[in-house]
Amino acid sequence: MTDTAQQDDLLLDIRDLRIEGRSGGQWHQIVKGIDLTLKRGEIIGLIGESGAGKSTLGLAAMGYTKGGCRISGGSIRFDGQELVGASREQLRKLHGARIAYVAQSAAAAFNPAFRLINQYCEAPVRHGIMSRAQAKKDAVQLYRAMQLPDPEQIGFRYPHQVSGGQLQRAMTAMAMACRPDLIIFDEPTTALDVTTQIEVLSAIRRVVREHHTAAIYITHDLAVVAQMADRIKVLLKGDEVEEADTRTMLADPQQDYTKSLWAVRAFRRDPMPEVPQGERPLLQLEGISAFYGPQKVLDDIDLTVHRGRTVAVVGESGSGKTTTARVIMGLLAPTKGVVRFEGVDLPATSRQRAPTLQRRVQMIHQMADTALNPRHRIREVIGRPLEFFLGLKGRAKEARIRELLTLIELDPDEFIDRLPAELSGGQKQRVCIARALAAEPEFIICDEITSALDQLVAEGILRLLDRLQREMGLTYLFITHDLATVRSIADEVVVMQGGRIVEQGSKDEIFSPPHQEYTELLLSSVPEMDPDWLDTVLAGRETATPA
């Protein structure tokens, strides 16, 4: 009897699932025989680096594979129904109605030409579950449950008229429209700022629990999954590493790989010595204001960076972090204020600056993909600044390229003739670092250089930067929205909001109370590995609000 009860309780049962993807004319296994079971109302977290097969596995739970992929073996039973080999018609009946999917980028998943509520109504009306009028009424209820502002009216907006976090919540509401048994969340908060992320997380969690919906939560952020999931499954290159109850997994991971994932956020570099009194700062911004068209993006920014230090600039998207970097680099002329390098006023635009000056200040971009010319081999990428700034040619240049590659821990013989497309994300970012180093700079601006990378890879980059700083006495301006990164490497922290500097000071000052109001919000929104963290923070905020 108990056996049948368990059978009824079982919603999703994936056995020995194998999925192949086609690349270069050959089929490669990207999911290598994974089992996954999910009971009704249970949330399982899938974590792993990119390429681990998380998304592929998540989509397979819908009986779906992306173009160029195929299921080559195993079985997927959803509520007793076999999905492998099921007809399109059968799958169509399930999709949207009983299994729903929430994509990473809500902005890309919504059709920009239709109002939110019309897109909401589509699934329930098509599946014949509700009439359009019912669906609209229902939408308002779910919008309210997702804590969207103005739930009666928000559905009549177009996707571009609401913010990213609201859009992601509207998308979750849409997925809930038919009250599915299973929702697949594919990195729903990865693209959001921490302060928005916490709202989305709490809304998702409450709705999913209220409706007793089972969920597969895919993410690479451990702290997030710790808040959401009952169980965690760790994947690596299409294989399962281990699976356990969330608390057990956090407290006592068994496998080395999992332990290394857990340890990532523990990296702290050794503190730098105090700045001697009266030392002339390397870089100074004084009263900088800047506009994009009529819109003011920087408002009276004062910033001082001392030699050999790392200054982290944190803030949400739109806070003016990157614009500050662009002003320093001379890509955007400020309307007011001066940039001073070693006490000398810099001309406003890069064209007016002497090459010797350009050489000493370098910038590394967030997206290494677009920062490397896809048609240039590594030899040329790194060789050009050597030739341009230092006049190196022929053998001397070749030798220096190899030296730089060794410095960034890439094997010269293997990598020197590669094209960017033949590198992984972390390797590309390393090449960008080497390109900046080739100019022999004193000051490097790192613009979110680890945010597009997996945590393990990002940690490698941070360690590399730290080592280079010690060996070469470099100065960094490190722009990021990730406070964990700030904790790892910064000496000083600058908090920005809406084009202004809200607070600045040494790392210890910023991270220990008392905080500015905004800094407090920012700090408390960063997820921690503690599974009770979200509850604690939310409880704290609720009591704080009425007061």
Next chain:
Amino acid sequence: MYYWLSQLREAPVSAWIGIVLIGFFSILAIFAPLIAPFPEIAVVGPQYHAWAAPHYLGTDGLGRDVMSRLIFGARNTVGIALATTILAFLLGGITGLLAATLGGWFDMISSRIVDILMAIPSLIFALMILTITGTSVLSLILVIAVLDSTRVYRLSRAVAQDILTMDYIEVARMRGEGLPWLIRREVLPNAAAPLIAEFGLRFCFVFLFISALSFLGLGLQPPTADWGSMVRESAKLISFANFSTWQTATFGLAPLLPAGAIALLTVAVNLVVDWVLHISSGLKE
């Protein structure tokens, strides 16, 4: 170059058909005097000779050998089309890339000039200019090249603008790279694939345009052999042809020969262009 050779090995059948046909036409064009059995403009037989030895594709209204004229026509029409396309690409491509990279007043002025040129129907514009300048080969090439460069300008400017938003361009600008480096080393390699594909398409259009002008009597002038005017000269034969026997029916087929040659080359070029486009879109993955 090596890249394209390696791609050639994996080219699909359709691309190979195109390549072989283009090769065939190029050999005809290059070695026309050696291949053609009769001279281009000499009267060598009776008028309207049927398809029989020694005039395997008959003779035209003046008694010139049609097969020889087709072969020389390949040389004239294709040669001029190629020269025109190359000129149009140099003109339109360079201005387009410059306009995108420099921006500002250069972009403004060149774009407006292109707008004006594109606002006038090109066939009517070409007819007007050619009536004024006369129909020498040189003015034909220049007029069509200028008209066609407007399309090339638009494409290269749009492609370059896309590329110029990339971070690697910003890196190069921050380094203080000059204009030649930016265009030649950063933009052009990435714009090459769509431009090559456009080259093939443009070539077809130019080629059809010359044929159309010749058909209207303003293209290559007689007695020079070219496919467009050959269609025109033999077009009226369709209505007079006697289709009762095979021998007499060949007169009716006469205009189809140059027209077929035009169509075949156009299809061949497009087959190759499709393949190039396929490769270039694959690169973006």
